[in-house]
Amino acid sequence: MRVNAYAALGPAQAVVPWSYEINDVQPHEVLVRVLACGICHSDVHMIDNDWGFSRYPLVPGHEIVGVVESVGAHVQTLQTGQRVGIGWQRSACGHCEDCLRGQDHLCDESTGVITHGYGGFASHVAVDARYCFPLPESLPTESAGPLLCGGITVYSALRAAGMGSGLRIGVVGLGGLGHLAIQFASRMGNHVTAFTTTEAKAYEASKLGAHDAILIRDGRPVRRPPRPLHIVLNTVPAPTPTDVYLDLLGSDGVLCYVGAPTTPLSVPLWPLLVKRRRIMGSPIGSRATIIEMLENAAAFGVRPMVETYPLARVNDALERVRRNVVRYRAVLLA
Numbered sequence: 001m002r003v004n005a006y007a008a009l010g011p012a013q014a015v016v017p018w019s020y021e022i023n024d025v026q027p028h029e030v031l032v033r034v035l036a037c038g039i040c041h042s043d044v045h046m047i048d049n050d051w052g053f054s055r056y057p058l059v060p061g062h063e064i065v066g067v068v069e070s071v072g073a074h075v076q077t078l079q080t081g082q083r084v085g086i087g088w089q090r091s092a093c094g095h096c097e098d099c100l101r102g103q104d105h106l107c108d109e110s111t112g113v114i115t116h117g118y119g120g121f122a123s124h125v126a127v128d129a130r131y132c133f134p135l136p137e138s139l140p141t142e143s144a145g146p147l148l149c150g151g152i153t154v155y156s157a158l159r160a161a162g163m164g165s166g167l168r169i170g171v172v173g174l175g176g177l178g179h180l181a182i183q184f185a186s187r188m189g190n191h192v193t194a195f196t197t198t199e200a201k202a203y204e205a206s207k208l209g210a211h212d213a214i215l216i217r218d219g220r221p222v223r224r225p226p227r228p229l230h231i232v233l234n235t236v237p238a239p240t241p242t243d244v245y246l247d248l249l250g251s252d253g254v255l256c257y258v259g260a261p262t263t264p265l266s267v268p269l270w271p272l273l274v275k276r277r278r279i280m281g282s283p284i285g286s287r288a289t290i291i292e293m294l295e296n297a298a299a300f301g302v303r304p305m306v307e308t309y310p311l312a313r314v315n316d317a318l319e320r321v322r323r324n325v326v327r328y329r330a331v332l333l334a
C-alpha cells in the first residue's frame, strides 16, 4: 500500500508531501492508521539534524495515536480495530541484559520510529507490535499521543531520579515535556516548582498543578525556592547552566536531564561533592513503564494540553514549536 506522508528532504527544511510503499506487514508488526500525532521537540532536532544521525527523507512524528488496520502473522496481542499509541521506540533485541531486566529502552539494538523508519506525520505507520500500546478508554485520541513520548520520558526520568510522593521537585522548561512533568509530579503527591522563561506560563503553572513558579531571566532563576529541592528535571532543548540548578538541590539531590541539546555540560565538582548530589540523564521509558505511566495518567487525571492542527498545516505547527509559542503540545489530526 502507498503511505501518504510529510517528509523533510534535507536538514532544517520545511516538510513536504511525500509517499512511500509498505509492501508487506512483517510477521511481528502491525499496520496502524494514524488518527493523531504530537510534535515533540525531538522531531525538530531530527529535522535539523542537530544530533548528526538524521536520514532523509525524514518522516517525523513519534507521538502517534491510531487504529490497528492489520496485524502480522505472529502477532497475538493486538487486534484489528484496536486503538493504540506508539512512541519513540520501534523495536529492541529482546535478549540483551537490559531487555531481560525490563529496561528495553536502554537496549543497544533499540531502534526508533523516526530514526530507523518513517514516522507518524503520515496516513499509516508499521511497527513492531511490542511497541504498540492499547490506550485506556478515558484518554482522548487527540490528546493521548503526547503521553507516548513526552509523558513517558518525564515519568520514567522522575521515577529513576527517585520520585515517590512528598518530595520537592523542580521542573525547568514548560513545554510539551515540562507541562506533563508538573502534572505527574504534583498529582502523585509532590510539591512542584516550575522554572520558566515565559512570563505568562509562570501565571498559568498553578493550573497544571505547580505550587510555585519562578521566572528565568538571563539564564538564571530570579529567586530561590524557599526550601532545597530533592529533584530538578531539566527539559530544555537548549544549553542551561548546570551550577545554577545544582545549587537549588539539597543533600543527595538529583539533577536529571531529559532535554537534549548537544553542547557538553560544564559541571563544577564541589557542589556535587559537598552535598553528595548527583547528575543523571534519562531516555524515554521501558514498555512496562509505559503501561504503568498510561494507567497512572488515566488514574490521576494527567492530560496533555494540546493545540490541534490538520496534518496539511504541519509546517505552521512546526513553526510555532520553533518559536516556543505552543501551549503546550501541538498535535496533528488526520
Ligand code: NAP
Binding pocket: 039, 040, 041, 042, 043, 045, 149, 150, 153, 172, 173, 174, 175, 176, 177, 178, 195, 196, 197, 198, 201, 235, 236, 237, 238, 257, 258, 259, 260, 261, 282, 283, 284, 321, 324, 328
Ligand atoms: P518544547 O515543547 O519545545 O518545550 C521546551 C521548553 O523549554 C520551552 O517551552 C521553553 O519553556 C523551554 N526553553 C527555554 N529555553 C529555550 C530555548 N532556547 N529554546 C527552546 N525552548 C526553550 O520541547 P519538548 O518537546 O518538551 O522537548 C524538550 C527537550 O526534551 C528536547 O530537547 C527534546 O529533544 C528532549 N526530549 C528528550 C527525550 C528523552 O528521551 N530524553 C524525549 C523527548 C524529548 P519555557 O517557555 O517555560 O521557558
Ligand code: ZN
Binding pocket: 040, 041, 042, 043, 062, 088, 149, 150
Ligand atoms: Zn519525543
